[in-house]
Every structure is written in C-alpha cells, then in structure tokens.
Amino acid sequence: MMHLNTVFFAYSILTITVVVTLETCHVCDVYNVGTNTAEIVDSISERIDMLSDEIKQMKAQECNNSREHTCVTREGSSSGPDDDNMSEVTCLEDEVMTGCSSVLEGGRHDSRNGEKIVFSAHGRATCVAYNGNGGHGVRAFARCCTWKDMTCYYPKSEKSESQDDDIAETVCDHWFNGRPTIPTGCMAFTAWTCIDGVRPVGDQSEGTTSPITRNACQAINGYCGAGVYSYAACCSAPDLECGVKYSTRSGTSSWDSASVMCDEGWTLTGCNSFTSWVGNIGAYIEGDTCKAVNSNNFGVWAVATCCRGTTR
Ligand SMILES: *[C@@H]1O[C@H](CO)[C@@H](O)[C@H](O)[C@H]1NC(C)=O
Ligand SMILES: *[C@@H]1O[C@H](CO)[C@@H](O)[C@H](O)[C@H]1NC(C)=O
Secondary structure (H helix, E strand, O other), X not given: OHHHXXXXXXXXXXXXXXXXXXXXXXXXXXXXXXXXXXXXXXXHHHHHHHHHHHHHHHHHHHHHHHOOEEEEEEEOOOOOOOOOOEEEEEOOOOOEEEEEEEEEOOEOOOOEEEEEEEEOOOOOEEEEEEEOOOEOOEEEEEEEEEEOOOEEEOOEOOOOOOOOOXXXXXXXXXXXXXXXXEEEEEEEEOOOOOEEEEEEEEOOOEXXXXXXXXXXXXXXXXXXXXXXXXXXXXXXXXXXXXEEEEOOOOOOOOOOEEEEEOOOOOEEEEEEEEOOOOOEEEEEEEOXXXXXXXXXXXXXXEEEEEEEEOOO
C-alpha cells in the first residue's frame, strides 16, 4: 500500500512538471524546476512542431506522386515491305510499356499481321509490329508511362479458330505486390494477315468510358484469316483503375480515320482499331489521341484504354 501511494505521488509530480514547464518560466521557482529543464522541454516541443510540419509535407508529396502519371508515345521506324518485316520500339529504362499499336503505311486492306509486346534479348519490353503479305510496311507505336510502382507482364492467348469472327481472349489473372493486374493495352498478332481487330472487353457505346469486363482483351479473326493470337499488357499499380472508350465510327472510305481521347483525369495507356469487317489498317497515337484507320465499306472504331490512379 505504501509503495503504490509513493508511485502515484511521483507520477503526479511528473505530470505537473511537464505541463508547467511548457509555460513560461516564472513558475520554475514555484514548482522547483530548473531553467535547464524548462529549456529542454521547450526545445523538444519545438522539434516536435518541426517534425509534424515535415510529416505534413511528406504526406502532400506522397499524394502528389501517386497522381503523377505521364505517358508518351514512342514510334518505331517503318518496316520493310516484305511479309513479316518488323518495326520495333522500346520505352526508356525508367518507363513501363502499357500498350503497343501498329498501323500499315500502305498496301492491301487486309494485309496487317498485327503487333505484340515481347522481351528483347536485353530483357526490355519491346513493341513489335509485323508487316503482312501485301502490306507496304508497318510502324510500331509503344505507349510508355512513368507511373508510380507500376509493374506489368504480357501474357498471350492460344490461337483462335480460323472462322470469321472467331475470338482469342487473354485474361489478366496474376497479382503483383498484393494488387490485381488489369489490361492497360491489348494487342493482336497473326502470321496470316486478315485481323478484324482487337479491344479490351467491355461496353461498346461510343464516347463513354466503361469498365473492362473480366480483365480481358479479345482479338478477332477475319473471314480470310487462319487464326489470331491476343496479347495483353497486364499491369498493377496503387489504386489503378482502367476503362474502355470507343470513338464514333469512322467514315467508310479507305484511309478514313476515327479518333478518341480519354476523359479528363484519365490517361491513355492503349489504343486499338476495331471492326467486324476486316479492312483494318490499324491504330496509332498522336499526342494523347487514339486513332484507327479504315479500309472497308463499313468503318472502324478507335478504342482507347484509359487508366487512372484514384486519389486517396
Ligand atoms: C504538389 O503539386 C502541385 C502542383 O503540381 C504543386 O504546386 C505543389 O507544390 C506540390 N506539393 C508538394 C508538397 O510537392
Ligand atoms: C524484310 O524481310 C526480308 C525477307 O525475310 C529480309 O531479307 C529483309 O532484310 C527484311 N528487311 C528489313 C528492313 O528488315
């Protein structure tokens, strides 16, 4: 009992001392505390103020960083005009590749072999576009992003069947760093030309950003094709959210194009050209605009993949 009382008494004195020394020092005498102790407490409380300011700044900085997504487009040089000639392009070392598009530079309307993302001998993600039989060369367009903590992998589907409109689907089903991956870009590749198109799966209403369904990309085989593969850029990042936005349909003349831009607050990460009627010259990106080029009597749609990291 004696012991407990002593402890409580000591505790009370201590509490009073701390509270009091935060005040100015005319109370030093009253409570029998030296000016040294008062100064020490003063300087500690000053340091606490500084630290809390620093923490506030760091928090603001972190918040800024998490919103910092910038993407640019990097172009390969034009491929040769022979079957399977390639145009290749990589991102810079501190960028991550979120999409890969390609467009024919001339030639027959169904002569595109498409594009895919592969790892080069140096271990760098590389966007490769392939010229097809009858094409006059293609050009590859990589979308390269600086995006906090983004990690991607690039899976490939089985080959589709070879009938008209047969579909090859790739699903993003891996997680990185405890986060799911979602498609930021879709690619279609075949060795036999005749691709209808490729797009993230989702609602096809024009001019509206819709969720991507099943985390999947689909490539569609044309009536004259022998099967197509779909590839996906599957990426994870803090609070990453992606949607699909269709343009209005292009005109029906050859080389008519369709354009779509992402909504305010969203960043273009992938760009595709889609139609159900072959005659698809491909897709490319100009600034932040996704463009698709037609060469059939019905038109094509430009399909943008738009992503953002939600603010916390
Ligand atoms: C955050 O970004 C805004 C706008 O870019 C800038 O004005 C501000 O100084 C930044 N804050 C910090 C803490 O970096
Ligand atoms: C195009 O392909 C042909 C045949 O495979 C090859 O000889 C030629 O070097 C290629 N051209 C380019 C520019 O890659």
